[in-house]
Amino acid sequence: MNLTINNSSVPIPDEQRLEPLVWVLRDTLGLVGTRYGCGIGVCGACNVLMDGKVVRSCQTMTETAIGKTIITLEGLAVGDELHPVQQAFLENPLQCCWCMTGHIMNAVELLEANKQPSPEQIDDAMNDNYCRCGGYNTIRANVERASEIASLQPASKRLVIRRKT
Amino acid sequence: MKRAAKPKPDAATRWKTTRRRFLIAAGSLGVLSIGGYFGLEAGRPLLVDRIEGGGAPSSPAPSNPNLWFEIKEGNIIFYAPKFEMGQGIQSALAQIAAEELEVDWQSLELRQPNSQHGFAPSFMFTFGSTSVKDLFKPIREMAASLREMLRTEAALQMGIDASSIDIKNGVCSLKTDSSKTLSYGAVVAAKKGEWVLPKTPPALKAKNQFTTIGKPLSRLDAKSKVTGQAVYSMDAQAKGMLFGAVARAPRFGAKLETARAGQAESQVGVVKVVLDVANNFAGVVAQTRTQARNALKFLELTWTGGTSISQAEIDTLVTAKAGSGVVIRNRGQSNLQGDVVTASYRTPFAAHAHLEPLAALANVKEKSIDVWVGTQAASSDESAIKKAVPGDRSIKIYPMQMGGSFGRKGSQTAAPEAARLSAAVGKPVHVAWTREEEMQQSFYRPPTNTLLQGTLENGTIKAIQQVTASGDILFSVIPIPAFIKNTIGFDFGVLSGQFLPYNIANYQVRNQRVDLPIPTGPWRGVGLMPNVFALECFMDELAVAAKTDPLEFRLKHTNNPRMKAVLEDVRTRSGWATQAPIGSARGVAYCTAVGTYVAMVVEIRLEGKQIIVERVTVSIDTGIVVSPSNAALQAKGSVVMGLSSTLLEKITIENGAVVQTNFKDYPLLTLKATPKTIEVHFMDSSEPPSGMGEPVIGPVPAAVANALFALNGQRLRELPLAL
Numbered sequence: 111m112n113l114t115i116n117n118s119s120v121p122i123p124d125e126q127r128l129e130p131l132v133w134v135l136r137d138t139l140g141l142v143g144t145r146y147g148c149g150i151g152v153c154g155a156c157n158v159l160m161d162g163k164v165v166r167s168c169q170t171m172t173e174t175a176i177g178k179t180i181i182t183l184e185g186l187a188v189g190d191e192l193h194p195v196q197q198a199f200l201e202n203p204l205q206c207c208w209c210m211t212g213h214i215m216n217a218v219e220l221l222e223a224n225k226q227p228s229p230e231q232i233d234d235a236m237n238d239n240y241c242r243c244g245g246y247n248t249i250r251a252n253v254e255r256a257s258e259i260a261s262l263q264p265a266s267k268r269l270v271i272r273r274k275t
Numbered sequence: 276m277k278r279a280a281k282p283k284p285d286a287a288t289r290w291k292t293t294r295r296r297f298l299i300a301a302g303s304l305g306v307l308s309i310g311g312y313f314g315l316e317a318g319r320p321l322l323v324d325r326i327e328g329g330g331a332p333s334s335p336a337p338s339n340p341n342l343w344f345e346i347k348e349g350n351i352i353f354y355a356p357k358f359e360m361g362q363g364i365q366s367a368l369a370q371i372a373a374e375e376l377e378v379d380w381q382s383l384e385l386r387q388p389n390s391q392h393g394f395a396p397s398f399m400f401t402f403g404s405t406s407v408k409d410l411f412k413p414i415r416e417m418a419a420s421l422r423e424m425l426r427t428e429a430a431l432q433m434g435i436d437a438s439s440i441d442i443k444n445g446v447c448s449l450k451t452d453s454s455k456t457l458s459y460g461a462v463v464a465a466k467k468g469e470w471v472l473p474k475t476p477p478a479l480k481a482k483n484q485f486t487t488i489g490k491p492l493s494r495l496d497a498k499s500k501v502t503g504q505a506v507y508s509m510d511a512q513a514k515g516m517l518f519g520a521v522a523r524a525p526r527f528g529a530k531l532e533t534a535r536a537g538q539a540e541s542q543v544g545v546v547k548v549v550l551d552v553a554n555n556f557a558g559v560v561a562q563t564r565t566q567a568r569n570a571l572k573f574l575e576l577t578w579t580g581g582t583s584i585s586q587a588e589i590d591t592l593v594t595a596k597a598g599s600g601v602v603i604r605n606r607g608q609s610n611l612q613g614d615v616v617t618a619s620y621r622t623p624f625a626a627h628a629h630l631e632p633l634a635a636l637a638n639v640k641e642k643s644i645d646v647w648v649g650t651q652a653a654s655s656d657e658s659a660i661k662k663a664v665p666g667d668r669s670i671k672i673y674p675m676q677m678g679g680s681f682g683r684k685g686s687q688t689a690a691p692e693a694a695r696l697s698a699a700v701g702k703p704v705h706v707a708w709t710r711e712e713e714m715q716q717s718f719y720r721p722p723t724n725t726l727l728q729g730t731l732e733n734g735t736i737k738a739i740q741q742v743t744a745s746g747d748i749l750f751s752v753i754p755i756p757a758f759i760k761n762t763i764g765f766d767f768g769v770l771s772g773q774f775l776p777y778n779i780a781n782y783q784v785r786n787q788r789v790d791l792p793i794p795t796g797p798w799r800g801v802g803l804m805p806n807v808f809a810l811e812c813f814m815d816e817l818a819v820a821a822k823t824d825p826l827e828f829r830l831k832h833t834n835n836p837r838m839k840a841v842l843e844d845v846r847t848r849s850g851w852a853t854q855a856p857i858g859s860a861r862g863v864a865y866c867t868a869v870g871t872y873v874a875m876v877v878e879i880r881l882e883g884k885q886i887i888v889e890r891v892t893v894s895i896d897t898g899i900v901v902s903p904s905n906a907a908l909q910a911k912g913s914v915v916m917g918l919s920s921t922l923l924e925k926i927t928i929e930n931g932a933v934v935q936t937n938f939k940d941y942p943l944l945t946l947k948a949t950p951k952t953i954e955v956h957f958m959d960s961s962e963p964p965s966g967m968g969e970p971v972i973g974p975v976p977a978a979v980a981n982a983l984f985a986l987n988g989q990r991l992r993e994l995p996l997a998l
């Protein structure tokens with residue numbers, strides 16, 4: 111079984127077909143930027159992009175990712191160039207940051223669909239991820255900032271996540 | 276793609292003590308190292324002082340430092356004995372160090388200490404908002420001495436007088452000719468012979484000379500975190516590692532009676548089933564984490580004993596009774612006369628809900644045990660590991676980044692579990708707890724009940740009697756025999772925030788210890804938030820009885836200038852004197868904790884039975900603010916965590932077990948429920964820094980409850996607040 115993760119095709123042992131994707135990413139592939147927080151789909155720490163849409167990797171059987179394009183936190187930057195959302199979180203970090211991947215992935219999906227979200231739209235899109243350290247207002251501000259950074263990018267690069275090649 | 280967390284063998288450094296309590300590494304050419312040894316009372320490295328006696332000549336130090344700098348060509352490494360759990364402590368300490376060292380703070384390479392550098396894990400701890408407070412002065416003293424040694428040596432190498440040298444950004448230059456320079460690294464590289472400390476300690480900068488301390492700098496670890504490169508305990512990996520899972524008792528205190536592997540052994544991926552009934556342990560090691568957890572279900576285990584206590588029984592036990600418990604403060608007359616205002620407040624069990632559950636990687640070999648774990652107290656881990664894996668092995672602990680802790684990782688058991696399983700299979704084993712395990716098998720913020728009775732005279736407080744009943748906090752983490760606990764009669768952790776910080780002529784406080792069969796322990800601020808909830812709601816109730824504005828009432832009962840200043844500041848900033856928006860109301864609360872003064876005003880409205888918090892204004896005096904951006908994050912994060920406790924969080928017990936299982940029945944505050952405006956203001960101060968990790972959580976629930984009373988006259992005295 112092969113998965114397409116961050117633009118490379120990666121072999122996965124067959125017996126892990128029915129394991130939650132979060133553990134295959136973390137333990138088998140060492141892509142530890144995808145976090146675990148609850149395992150039941152509530153906290154959002156395990157968010158990854160599957161064909162450009164946020165999914166909870168703790169709720170995703172590994173085999174359902176076959177043939178899909180998975181992007182994890184590690185795959186957002188292009189070379190040394192951080193994704194605008196990463197850039198915003200770098201400028202204005204959270205605290206322990208265990209939750210951060212989830213917020214970043216949510217924001218990437220939001221900005222893909224809506225380059226200039228209103229504060230209400232940000233609240234709606236970002237509400238389903240926990241931050242126990244309480245960085246919610248930093249998160250709100252960072253999504254606005256990321257939208258601003260993205261708007262300054264040349265039009266050719268406006269596509270904020272890399273598509274399947 | 277594997278991320279190895281290999282121990283890096285360090286060449287043994289020989290340290291020698293100096294006349295002034297610092298240690299200098301001897302005999303390593305090309306490196307200048309200077310350090311100190313910080314025990315529980317950081318800032319007073321007693322051991323080294325004692326060894327030095329009356330200024331005996333330098334001799335090899337019998338101990339190693341636990342905080343030190345290493346300067347060599349190309350970089351400056353700063354080892355600081357504090358663990359990162361999101362509070363930004365490493366960055367804050369770097370800011371302090373860079374100030375006197377005269378370097379760009381970002382040029383410091385920060386390393387977390389580990390026990391491989393030779394110091395005992397018993398001195399590795401991070402708790403109680405003490406890091407900046409305790410290390411503020413010693414770090415600056417050490418950095419200043421280091422700078423002066425470099426200046427002296429640079430002068431020698433340039434053949435000029437030390438007073439002709441300017442230092443900036445880690446470069447020594449000639450005052451009269453700035454083209455003549457020597458970097459710190461170059462000075463160290465060219466040094467011949469041993470380094471000596473300056474005879475007299477260099478003077479430290481005054482606050483108005485600071486260029487790094489107090490600047491809103493970002494964090495050193497931000498880049499590694501946004502790119503997924505930071506390594507937390509759940510991320511630790513080693514070559515050939517396996518994964519472990521451990522069976523849990525169905526109720527607190529239950530012991531394994533019988534254990535059989537059953538079908539577990541034949542499950543896919545299972546490497547070994549480890550059963551040890553005598554030590555109450557049953558676990559599985561497998562090729563993957565999911566396989567290990569799956570196999571657990573096939574173990575055939577029976578459990579015996581334990582508690583079957585219910586929440587109703589616990590509530591009865593945790594009932595403060597007038598006149599019971601131990602008197603811990605007695606001022607003036609202890610009897611109440613006249614009209615007595617009486618109120619009783621309750622707080623429930625609560626979970627830490629740190630987002631990264633416990634995790635550890637252990638590699639047990641014949642002679643050694645290496646452990647990678649996020650911890651607030653490496654010493655307790657070490658003794659737990661020793662107990663789990665008997666034998667004569669040297670234990671090395673590598674503290675990892677923590678995805679939150681809030682007290683939880685001060686006594687965690689993932690490390691001994693991983694060690695036990697690793698010993699059984701002879702390979703590195705990683706154990707990570709599930710959220711369900713965290714929710715149901717942890718220790719909790721203890722339930723409390725506070726009974727307050729007070730009388731007024733001419734609009735001021737005449738007398739107060741207080742009884743605080745609480746489950747244990749620190750007794751559970753400090754190994755104290757039961758008889759001593761019973762003799763002392765109260766737990767020290769409950770003291771945090773337990774006294775009304777106001778002028779009250781007649782004030783008696785009793786502390787009633789409740790020994791529960793449910794594990795309880797430190798949670799952010801220990802006793803602070805439950806205590807302040809009761810005390811500051813009661814202040815409001817007294818203010819109402821005295822027909823006085825609650826903020827005015829507080830001011831009237833203090834002459835502490837710092838306390839007055841934050842109360843007055845929050846009054847102005849929150850617009851306290853103005854009318855709240857229609858349908859909204861404001862509440863105030865105050866606390867002092869770990870040397871920090873906090874006044875808070877909260878503005879709320881109601882949507883049906885739902886309390887909506889609109890705005891929070893906080894004024895804080897924490898002395899000199901070392902890292903304003905981190906301090907503000909700590910304050911805002913405390914507000915959010917406090918609101919979560921105020922509005923949502925409650926653990927309940929039935930049949931000796933926790934009812935809640937995960938975030939679906941123990942929800943946390945989300946982004947939408949978080950007020951968009953959390954305004955934090957730090958008072959300008961030249962006092963030494965005090966703690967910032969905990970104090971701001973103190974006043975949150977009381978401020979909300981007081982606002983609710985102001986809004987609709989309803990007085991809620993139990994957390995979480997439910998209309």
Ligand code: FES
Binds near residue numbers: 152169
């Ligand atoms: S770990 Fe997947 S949602 Fe929490």
Ligand code: FES
Binds near residue numbers: 208361
């Ligand atoms: S920063 Fe710690 S959980 Fe969000």
